[in-house]
Amino acid sequence: MRSLRRRDALTLLSCAAVAGVAQAAPIRLTVATYPDLDRALKLALPAFARLHPGVVVNIVSLAHKDHHTAMTTALAAGAALPDLIALDMDFMGKFLDSAGLEDLSRPPFHAAVDESRIARFAWRAGVNRHGEIKALPVDVGPGALFYRQDLLARAGLQENDLTASWTGFIAAGRKLRAATGAYLVAHAQDLKDIRIRAGLSDGEGVFFDAQGRSLVRTERFQRAFELALQARDAGIDARVRAWTNEWAEGFRRDAIAAQMMGSWLGGHLKHWIAPATAGKWRSAPLPEGVAAAWGGSFYAIPVHSRQKALAWDLLRLLSLDRDQQLAAFRSLDAFPVLLSAQDDDFLAEPIAFLGGEPARLQWRDMARRVPALALDRYDAVADEVVRNELDLVLQRRKDIGPALADARAAIERRVRRRPDPRG
Numbered sequence: 001m002r003s004l005r006r007r008d009a010l011t012l013l014s015c016a017a018v019a020g021v022a023q024a025a026p027i028r029l030t031v032a033t034y035p036d037l038d039r040a041l042k043l044a045l046p047a048f049a050r051l052h053p054g055v056v057v058n059i060v061s062l063a064h065k066d067h068h069t070a071m072t073t074a075l076a077a078g079a080a081l082p083d084l085i086a087l088d089m090d091f092m093g094k095f096l097d098s099a100g101l102e103d104l105s106r107p108p109f110h111a112a113v114d115e116s117r118i119a120r121f122a123w124r125a126g127v128n129r130h131g132e133i134k135a136l137p138v139d140v141g142p143g144a145l146f147y148r149q150d151l152l153a154r155a156g157l158q159e160n161d162l163t164a165s166w167t168g169f170i171a172a173g174r175k176l177r178a179a180t181g182a183y184l185v186a187h188a189q190d191l192k193d194i195r196i197r198a199g200l201s202d203g204e205g206v207f208f209d210a211q212g213r214s215l216v217r218t219e220r221f222q223r224a225f226e227l228a229l230q231a232r233d234a235g236i237d238a239r240v241r242a243w244t245n246e247w248a249e250g251f252r253r254d255a256i257a258a259q260m261m262g263s264w265l266g267g268h269l270k271h272w273i274a275p276a277t278a279g280k281w282r283s284a285p286l287p288e289g290v291a292a293a294w295g296g297s298f299y300a301i302p303v304h305s306r307q308k309a310l311a312w313d314l315l316r317l318l319s320l321d322r323d324q325q326l327a328a329f330r331s332l333d334a335f336p337v338l339l340s341a342q343d344d345d346f347l348a349e350p351i352a353f354l355g356g357e358p359a360r361l362q363w364r365d366m367a368r369r370v371p372a373l374a375l376d377r378y379d380a381v382a383d384e385v386v387r388n389e390l391d392l393v394l395q396r397r398k399d400i401g402p403a404l405a406d407a408r409a410a411i412e413r414r415v416r417r418r419p420d421p422r423g
Helices: 037-051 064-077 089-095 111-117 120-125 149-154 159-163 166-180 189-195 219-234 245-252 265-273 308-320 322-332 359-367 379-396 400-415
Strands: 009-014 028-033 056-061 084-088 136-148 258-262 281-284 293-300
Touching: 028 037, 028 064, 028 308, 037 056, 037 136, 037 308, 037 322, 064 084, 064 089, 084 089, 084 308, 089 293, 089 379, 120 136, 120 293, 136 149, 136 159, 136 265, 136 308, 136 322, 136 359, 149 159, 149 166, 159 166, 159 281, 166 219, 189 219, 189 258, 189 379, 219 379, 219 400, 245 265, 258 265, 258 293, 265 281, 281 359, 293 308, 308 322, 379 400
Parallel strands: 028 056, 028 084
Antiparallel strands: 009 056, 084 293, 136 258, 136 281, 136 293
16 A cells, blocks of 8 residues: 655554553553554554554554665664565565564464465565565555546447557557547556566566576567657657656546556545546556556564564564455555455455446456566566666667667676575
């Protein structure tokens, strides 16, 4: 879960809600998290209070990037650590091999017994190549193509025109632009982000293979760059980045007709990005049947946590309690990782903002198709390099072959892998 709001606050929430409970020195459990994941945590506090009356939960909530920077520094120093750390999937690769995080497969946690209960790709994202469970997921963002049905109708287009093939997608974008003046997508980079994930299987990586070698010179990246360039040349992208003011305004002013992103985008569109467009949006599978996810939220326990037993109980409540998973889903659009929660009747309910369609069932199907990809601690580095090279292709007409060659060289310079002492 993500939010554009920046909030640097220390919220003290007492779980000692039972009348008559008084302690001179209450036990304290500190959780470091970020908006809007902190809201899901607060939903769980009454249930945690019933398990552990008298325990005080300190929630330290920093802005998304600031939180991960702070946790990176704290783990490196082995000091000033909370008892439970929230981690976004986009950052998981760099934390998976951290010696500062507990291996939850070991006693007293024994987390491996719960693997079959959780969405496969989400579980795999918290496990490193040594089989150590470094974090448990609490929500995921199965991929979806959100589109404006009213704008497509004005252009004589249907959903299948967007999903059947990338060729059809670009052709539909041209037709839409001519008929309505709207761009089909915000940025051509978005198409690359989907295409580089096409055809991957369990255990494969997006940017690196199992030996840590860069994959950016493969056919997969070649096709992704070609697709992005075709979209730019066709004039179907608005050339605005996600999460900017221009991006949000594009949705509000009917200037951008579609966005490929995690299922949680529907909630953001409804609540703050473009609430006035209610009923005009629909959700569809990604083009050519690509299975992908945008983000997901995890929690890990630091080795230096002083309250590991309490941290583990709270983590299990967040990740493995069906009622809690559904509460976060209903309140915050946090798609559950727990398979039993994904089978609740709530998923079949119509979504008014999406024209009454039961889109959650579609998102569940996507969540169960996403491959369990291997994360790498340098994924973020590779993603940045690839993004920069594609910008050169789109803006300065750099040839794709040299761009990918330069991307691989830059990744190899920046990564400079060192041997893992564990082999």
